[in-house]
Amino acid sequence: MHPSSSVQQARDALAARLREIRLDSGLSAREVASMCGWHESKSSRIQSGRQAIADSDIKAWCAACGAAEQDVAELVSMNRQLDSAYIEWRRMQRGGLKRLQAAVIPLWEQTSNFWIYEPGVVPGFFQTHGYARALLTRIAEFFSTPDDGDEAALARVERERLLYTGDHRFAVVIEESVLRTSIGNADLMAGQLGHLLDVMALPSVSLGIIPFTVFRSMWPVEGFWILDGKQVVMETVSAKITVQQTGELDLYRRTFSELSSMAVHGERARNLITAAIAAL
Template identity: 35%
Template sequence: MTDPGSSQEALGARLRELRAETGLTGKEFAGRLGWQESKVSRLQSGKQKPSAEDLALWAAAAARPDVLEELLARLRAVESQPAHWSRQLAAGHAPVQDRYVVEYRRTTAARGYETSVIPGLVQTADYARHLLTQNAALMRSPRDTEAAVQSRMRRQEVLYDPERLFRVLIWEAALYAHVGTAATMTGQLDRLVGLIGMSTVDLGIVPLRAPMPLTPKHGFWIFDEQRVVVETISTELQYDGSDDVALYTRVWDQLSEHAARGLQAQRLLGRVRASIARA
């Protein structure tokens, strides 16, 4: 699979080629754009990922509006490449969690589906602490667990903004995957019960015995109906193509039709909690 760094370098090389066609030096081209010369240099070398707006301005400055779609397609290719956790976690989990805080603050509406874990957006601190400790050991990354937990809790501030809506589906099997102690799990289940009825959260539990129209699939999140994020053990994948977003939306909609909500979800969570108490 292509490394995202090489795709970004290839995009930079294409930008350099377009700039060279104008006969302008990097400094002169930067002047035409109204940018610092250092930005032009970083973009051409692939050290900085351009935004869609950057590419539009670059194509216009090169008098090549015909290549804009090509450049945007190259940018989508860069953004859809896997971001390997080994690189993202090189400085620990806290920086990654801080990024999520920013991303969720930019989000007005999101819908997610998880099959094996309670989503970070609705985790308790204790549950998150156990997960992050496990993951740091697995990935052999720096142990900054407490800072990462605090950042994950800050992410949840968006749940109390009345202008937002988070629609969360959890496959029932995830509720039985014990993380930490029995107290950790009962506290987490109580947290989920507390979300029921919130105006900003639509919580659905997909029962194990529900007549599902498709197999459970893997977890994913759709942000503002424009971007899909999928996490695997080794990578984070992002898709923003309309076909990809539409596909994941169909999957979410079909699973949602069979999800327990409200009192039904509360009873289901109660049964899981009772099973933990009996164990």
Template identity: 45%
Template sequence: MAVSASSSAQQARQALAERLADLCRDAGLTGLDLAERCGWSRSKSSRIMNARTPPSADDIRAWCQACGAEDQTEDLIASLRTAEGMWVNWRRMERAGLKQAQEARLPLYQRTRRFRSYSSWLVPGMIQAQPYTTAALQAIQRRRGLVDDVADAVAARMERQRVLYAGVRRFAFLVEESVLRAGIGGAEVMSGQLGHLISIASLPNVSLGVVPMRPDRERWPAEGFWIYDMAQVNIELVSGYLTITQPSEVAMYAETFAELAALAVYGAAARALITSALDALE
């Protein structure tokens, strides 16, 4: 499991390590005793208990058996999977193609009622027009050398966009003005995307804010992120996909969103910036 800079991921690793260490102590075993029962080096037991090395599912099974706590095996493996899922590198996430990566997020979208999205580099997927999505996913597929299932992945993302129109959900999107002016796919694709944003902004359950480019900002741009209710935050980084569930960290992103939202313009002022970007394309 990759080590993430997020304390959410690290705390999940640490909590699992502490539970395993407690099992060892409750069984009256030392780290050396456990290593001998499992056929490991003593250093391996120590690294696992101190969260320096993550255990595998087989390690957990052996650990529980050595401690006479087989009834806790599945719960501990579930905790391992949760910790692993907080940080997923792109190669692992997209190993079966882009379509599966798109479909995997659908349950999260279906159960969320309040969405907040901030983007400093690309139009958020939920409000992308189909040609823009195609251009973006084609670029990812070529850059990462993935299997070419772009058409299926685009269809999956378009299907996911149905949550915009189904059920009682609220969406707040913030984009930097630079997103309107530095796009992907060429002038025709960007023109269609900007027109799509104007249409999306008219939906009653959607708020679309544009953070204007200006030289005197007190809150600089941040990495793009999604907030799902107050349950989790997802961040797309260069190396992988980060999920944050620690309440204090989710609150930090909610606060950041509020600060950026205060800098944004909406309604007619936002449409004016979008129209200006359209005029620049022409």
């Protein structure tokens, strides 16, 4: 499932709730449109999930259908979460990558339990300065944003203090391909892989690696972070996606559990890392 489909699914769920409210009221879509002062086609688009909905539209719809105040508040909350779920990278990167890295630190500080799956790169909490700089500099080049890769890398590495302070816990699963994908030169990758060996020994960290040779009961999916079981955050080429709908949260929890069951930990994981270092 592509992350952008999560946004459409949330929009569909909101539209379905509005349609249920209309059906319970006994009104037709045409009657609701008339009572709200809309063209009939707007009611059709709203309950089909084909357009973004303003809070005022939800309130007008619910007023026409005689919905309870509690339902109105819940639907408005769903709509606002939907509005913030899909944020274009270009808009977020406008102030430079350093600002983007620093902006998420308050959320990380408030999170006690992280469940992280990454199929392609070392998770940010585990990145060395050199690895982060090489990655972020290339991102800046690709998106033609201000090149503050060094400062952004420092801001990203600053997050690592959470591995050592507070009651934060990190359950991390990566694909073996992360170990074999070269970001920067061989010396930089050797340093990064050596750093992985260090952080996986921390009491706050559980690191699992899915080997190339494992029988896969779950295919590789997009990288995602589950934060305290309350929301999922993921990054695509074009956007940052936040998921907060209960059904989708359950789906990502199940996915993480399945991926984790295929991963090796402890000595077997360390052997995969040392083998990757030797291959450099």
